[in-house]
Amino acid sequence: MFDAKKPVLALALAVALLPFSALAEALPQLKESAFWQQEVDAGDLPPVAERIPETPLVVDLEAKGRAYGVQGGALNTMVTRSKDIRQMVVYGYARLVGYDADYKLQPDILLGYEVENNRRFTLQLRPGHHWSDGSPFTSADFEYWWKDVANHPQLSPAGPPDFMRVEGELPEVSFPDATTVVFEWTHPNPGFLHHLAQARPPFIYRPSAYLKQFHADYADPAALADEVDYARVKSWAALHNKYDNMYQFDNFELPTLQPWMNATVGKKIRQLFVRNPYYHRLDAKGVQLPYIDTVEMEIVSGGLVAAKSNAGEADLQARGLGFRDIPILRKGEKDGGTYKTHLWGTGTASQIAIYPNLNANDPVWRALLRDVRVRRALSVAINRAAINRALYFNLAKAGAMTVLEQSPFFDPALRAAWAQFDPDLANQLLDEVGLTEKDGYGIRKLPDGRRMELIIETAGERQEVENALQIITDDWRDVGVKLVMRPLDRDILRNRVFSGTTTASVWYGWDNGLPQPYTSPAYLAPTDQVFLAWPKWGQYYQTGGAAGEAPDMEPAQHLLDLLHDWETATTDEERSAAWRQMLKIHADQVYGIGIVAGAPQPVVVSNRLRNVPERGIWAWDPGAHFGVHRMDEFFFVDGEG
Known part of the structure; x- marks a missing residue:
């Protein structure tokens, strides 16, 4: 008690x-x-x-x-990789x-x-x-x-x-x-x-x-x-870990507390999930949740998600859809009349962010990318307004990577920091670094004589990323930097970044663009290899020094000190102070070059599906995508999907 x-x-x-x-x-x-x-x-x-x-x-x-709902129906949704059945x-x-x-x-x-x-x-x-x-x-x-x-x-x-x-x-x-x-x-x-x-x-x-x-x-x-x-594993421990996969959700025999349980043996193109008979939630009329009986998750090619949604093959879909898909979704909405397209906000700190790898193996590029003047020059050489206009019809918000307006820590000055389009300043900063020699095409030369060709590797999953990089290619060429884009598989990309092979990469901004005083700012400090600007510093922290490299730059160490201040704080005021200082360091040091934020996320919803918010925030953390909106409360009219 x-x-x-x-x-x-x-x-x-x-x-x-x-x-x-x-x-x-x-x-x-x-x-x-x-x-x-x-x-x-x-x-x-x-x-x-x-x-x-x-x-x-x-x-x-x-x-x-x-609304109070009724039980029944099968909900269809899609993912693009077999491992993403964990989205359930x-x-x-x-x-x-x-x-x-x-x-x-x-x-x-x-x-x-x-x-x-x-x-x-x-x-x-x-x-x-x-x-x-x-x-x-x-x-x-x-x-x-x-x-x-x-x-x-x-x-x-x-x-x-x-x-x-x-x-x-x-x-x-x-x-x-x-x-x-x-x-x-x-x-x-x-x-x-x-x-x-x-x-x-x-x-x-x-x-x-x-x-x-x-x-x-x-x-x-x-x-x-x-x-x-x-x-066919080597030990009992490997066997235990194979079957103990509560997040992967691919062992249909493993008991769960989730609203739906996996009912499919092995990996299939269509994964079936059925209602958990022991689920702990009821509505106030005594009906056990979830309302929906089954969820069928189809694994499709990424390029087919929008087309299949347009054809009315999804009852609920946001994953695999992006801003560029809105026109085709609107057309299918009008022609087929089976679904609506809601436009939600996004919870990531930036739709697109470029991450110079401060732990790159190449010693010349490592030294350059660790010079804050280079990172600032690359940032101010980008015409974000043109990207916003061309790709997002000015519906996104151009600027550096920082938290969103819904966070109490939002500061317009941080979104504007080193985000103005100023090629003259970019040229000045690069000249100050000593990158003054150019080849016959106007591309600067590195200290070792190579052309200044910055290879940016992508996961190749979002067309708007490639389109944005095409615009940035022209911007950077004007200041003597050649951008080379290299699409890769997501897992290969991350492994290359983690190993230091990749010089720069592009991904979303911080997953959580909506922090509150109670939110840990660990992702702003070098504590995790997943932050693509400092993978080896993150490895060092995660392994207690057994792998990776110790942070050897003062601002990064200061971020760790401020994280410790947050962890030992006793009041929200003290925690908020740590947050604001860490955000200022990121804005000043440009560890991640944010491009735009807040582009609308299309959410396809069947006309027969109820309790899905018309307005919401599509966020990984906090929010778990549909999770915070309680998918177990969604229901079909008359219980028929």
Whole structure:
């Protein structure tokens, strides 16, 4: 039980705190889902009243301005890679705690939580909650993850994930009873709950009843050896990690807490996901969510997403669509009359950003790209207004990479920093660096005599990126820099960047362009190789110095110091101050050359689909794309998709 006398910074409880036996008096009689009725009648599945938790999460849709729906129907959507079936974990967005539409944390899988001084976190589970296979979901699943996975040297050689370490120390973790889990740190860990709400959650629990059959400490040795041999892996640890893939979502036998569970064996062109019979959410009329029975996810070529959406083959689609697709989508909307195209905002800090690799292996380019004058020159040589006009009809916002207007940290001066179109200044800065010698075509020469040809590698997935680089090619040629564009597969691109082979790359801006004081600014500091400007610094941080390179530039080290200030801060004012200083460093140092931000994201929605917001924000973090808008509340008219 919670002690009201304890010093509490945040206390959150679910909507329904009464046992379901008492709650049921205020709700209509629960009706069994037609989808599972046959299994219930055959005795293979308990009735719904026995499947839901004793205290389910009850959603008042009218209070949210939404309609109450009916169960049924199949929703069709598309992805462009087989591995992206994991988007069902993103879209489903069942989290211990999750963001609501206002980006405020609310309990979801948890019944509630208690926070004391950002050091002690008490997580309260829902009594009677079950995994999708009917096994109990209790504190034992957290204990299994903590003791038998995260701290097992063979399953997790690097130990628990980074966000569990504060000042290099791990928490004390205890499990007082079946529905209580306590994490306690010596120092504050203000970002702990927000990590749990991410689009890709850390999953600090596991379906222990299922996974123990693959764990050497629990399984019969002979049976485990047979499983290892059958799966053609080298060890029991490799076997366990193969099947323990809660985010990849490709093991149909792995129990889940998501609204839909994978029902497809192996990799298929069409992946089927069916409603989780033990899902913990109800609407206030007593109908178990999700409303939609099945989701069919088709894997198609990236170039076909817009065409197939135009033909009415998607009930809900945004992934794989971009601004350039709006005209063809509008035409299909008018001609076919089966869908509407909503235009949402985007949550990334920049639609397009160029990342000079400060850790490039080429010593000449490394030295040049580390000179801030070169990065500034490349930035001010870009005619962003022309790109916005030509590619986005002036509907985007030209400028440097920084947070969006919806963030309290937005400062127009940071968006304008080194983002003016000024070829004269670009020439002046490059001359100051000493790049004054040119060839017969006006291209500057590097200190070693090579032409100044900057190869920018792309994932080749967005036509607007290639179009923007074509415009930038002309801009840079005018200041003596030749841009060479090289499209690659996304995974190959990232591996080349991480290894230092790539000199520069292009991608989106920061995933989270909507930070609040509680948002960790770790992605602004060299803590992760995924930030393409400093992959080896990120590797060094992530591996505790075992790989990569230590940051050897003062501004980068200052970012790490400010991150530490945020992590140890005790007030929102102190955290906000750290955020603002870090954003100013990025604006001044131009680690990522932002081009435009805020271009509308088309979202195709079937005319028969309800509760999809007409206006929203398409964001990875925070928001999990459709997740923050609660896809389990979407429904088809009459339950027919």
